[in-house]
Amino acid sequence: MQTPLDDLSEAEVLARAGACATTARQAEVELLVIAYHWAVLHSADRLDPDRARLPGREQSRRYGGDGVAEVSEFAAAELGARVGLTPFSAARLIGDAQDLHHRHPALWARVQALEVRASYARHVVDRTRGLSRAEAAHVDAEVAEAADGRIPWTRFEALVAGKVAAAAPAIAREKEERARKARFAKTIGRPEHGMASFLIRADAATIARIDHAITQRAKTLEATLPDEPDDETSRSDDRSVTVDDRRVLAALQLAIGDDSLRGPEVTLVVHLDGRGQVELDEHGRPLEPIARVEGHGPVTSAWVRETLGPHARFTIRPVIDLAHQSPVDAYEIPARHRRAVRLLSPADTFPFGSCTSPHMQIDHTIPHGDGGPSRLGNYGPLTTSHHRLKTHGRWQVRQPFPGIHLWQDPHGATYLVDHAGTRQLHPDPAQAPPGRHRPTSTFEIYEPDLRIVIDPAA
Known part of the structure; x- marks a missing residue:
């Protein structure tokens, strides 16, 4: 049993913190080792080539770079769910582990010795994924020594970028061409507090022209929209704004081409x-x-x-009355049901799914062809890849209550997905997290604020 922190000296508290950091780094290394072994266990050789040709069936995928073996694609979902990652993130973990083993021996040796953080090594792996094995090995040798944190992260990023360009100048030129063509004007980021961001990416000359046009239009607004006074108590004109306020208004006027601001x-x-119920604070x-x-x-x-x-x-x-949505006797899902599903399940219902697009596929939990009704309580939004996993990947799903999805992976682990996210269930009391109450039946969530017991025979 560890000594309570209150009984430790400052030096001992720092030593405890250092030990925690070392344990975390050891766990990161072990996870990479496991991810690599998982890839070996799920080599593409285990797939039946005749079945793989059928629509929607599992394919082989190369998650790493040149010289790395392909992996059966559904393996990423099984590993990801067990460690709380999306299939996409788990696929990146597998590819990074493979690349470190086969393409970056110097970095991998230093990671295993806890001399280099896994995040630094994975950054190098990501930036060299498109390089040949020999080119990646060259970058590995050039950056392995500086990857131990001796230089700040921004300098390390610049070092890696320079070494990648030097190792493969043709690829660097190709990336420049792709970047030159990657022009866009779109909303970016996650809006917060009612505010959002709009980004325009173009060549420097185009951006300079846009900036000049906004600056000139903003100057014309100074007469009607003066600057805010420095002293808030001296404010006398409600029309006063900041320079940035005028620039935003100028950009809007230029965008819609109408000073009246009546755009599309x-x-x-x-x-x-x-x-109408008013909530009260403490x-x-x-x-x-x-x-x-x-x-x-x-x-x-x-x-x-x-x-x-x-x-x-x-x-x-x-x-929408979610409790009284009349079912339909058809496979096609009516619009009113889709709106109700959107309210009930606002995100992808696969374990740790992150997609919130309104255009996801609406899956019948019990397939319509097997007698599953077209009604609320038998629907769940899924991305195409997760829909394929459900159909062809030996994953099982039940929906005991509308919006409550119980998933079981091919190895028996069970996950509960609802509007609040994903939690893993622990059927075996020995697997329960320490300090949580023990189950009274087969499936139970170990959460202090939520207890759902599912009778498997129901």
């Missing part, structure tokens, strides 16, 4: 709590109601009034 119609879906004061703008996140109802109110027309729709 844009639809935002805002979810409001219409119960002091008995009413809390500001929270709304949710689809694709933009939570905002206060005051933000909806003040920001959207002056510029928007609102269409109010009643709340």
